[in-house]
Amino acid sequence: MRLIIKDLCHRYDDLVVLDGIDLTVQEGEVLAVIGPSGCGKSTLLGIAGGIVAPTSGTIAVAGEVPDGCLNPITFIFQDFALLPWRSVEDNLSLVLEHHPLSAAERRERIESGLRRMGLWDFRKALPKQLSGGMRQRVGIARALAVRPAMLLLDEPLSALDAQTRELLMEDFLSLWQRERTTALYVTHNLDEALRLADRVVVLSRRPGRLREIVTIEEPRDQRLEPSAQAHLAEVRDRLWHLIRAEAQLADREIADA
């Protein structure tokens, strides 16, 4: 599935947060969005997922959805958004209960999602009994249970420690290796973008405008190879150069506010 964003603008009252965004996320592509704090990254994701109404502009999807897809555009949240009163398996069940599935199919989707994320043994646990990394795995398993055509990831690793982040990046890599689900990945972390994305969109400080789109040529599974490091370092420098001054200005603006 492709996502096509055309001339998107968004404002909160008098505050313009996004201005003139034109962007296409290609089928099977992982597109990372980076930019300074407050540049509208999360708003862009919310608009793309249909939970924030844009002030102007259009968002459209094109292409086929996979078999058994129940929610073509599916979010993975920064704060996991798990219901604390439901067990792990019931959190997955929540997103299936309103669909006309047989009990067996619902069970199969829950089991398959939990097994893929290594959570089957924790299916009866409450979210409070899990670590941050495991909670995010539940969030991923919940997303997988609806067999999405496109994932919208809102800084999914930013609430986690460095080691857990590394482990979850491996999970994402193997997910995209297997299923090639289209993804729009918002992050403030350049290293995440460099590890996971096919292209990186750089937004300017508020109002967020598209500054540049950088393509990462190395295949995802070879980016830890020594041969790739020189080029990746170059791309990193370029991305950092693009956002450094903007990030400093945005930081000052936030401090002044």
Add this chain to the structure above:
Amino acid sequence: MPDTSLPMTERSAVPSQPVRFRGGGFTVKGHRWAALLAFVVLIAVWESTNRFGLVSELFLPPPSAVASALAAMAQDGSLWQHLKASLMRIGVGWVMGTVAGMAVGFAMGIGSVARAVGVPLVSAFFPIPKIALLPLFILWFGIGEPSKFATIGFGVFFPTVIATYSAIDSVPRNLIRMAQSFGLPWASILRKIVLPGALPGILAGFRITASIALILVVAAEMIGAEYGIGAFVLTAGNLMLTDQLLAGVLVLSLLGLTIGTVLSILERRLLKWR
């Protein structure tokens, strides 16, 4: 495993002293028997003030006399008669006020028009001492039970409205957005996210409204009732039977304690996830 990464001279040559522990205090510890002991001491002091003639039995009868009066009430059946009447009034009035209050609170919690209309009305009516309206309710509903139900129900209604809509406000918006992003229907979001998410706040409101119901039932029974703990306490006071008066007060205290315990059990059962 010992740290052998430094040379021996670095590890042992310098004289050392233990780091002083400074992290004590400012932590609440459980003292299981302290509360019981406090009660025992209080009762003992109270009993001894009478035994030693420090206080007249008429003004403050000793605990033993209160216990005897309570036992006598239990034996002649008057305790159950009064308790039954009070419990029925609390039950009916509280349920009426709670059901109506939750319905209005829910409407105000999820509907902006209902909130715009409801907040000023609730703010205007909430501070009225509800017992002041009892004469009006007697005029409307008669001296019998309905006026007492109305007083209790009215007293319970407003705090329930406030507790319910505040509890709905406190449901994390990210959970609602998550549910919307997965396409959950509106009614499912209400039932599966908003209601359970608001439950801690609603149950906290129950504690407050249960106390209000207890206060109002006593006040209403003092104004116009033959049976009920409030009526019993008033009659005992008028007849200077202070041991019976305090027995009635003790029953009220135990009733409050029981309601509190039932709510605690309910909270533990329903809010295991917290």
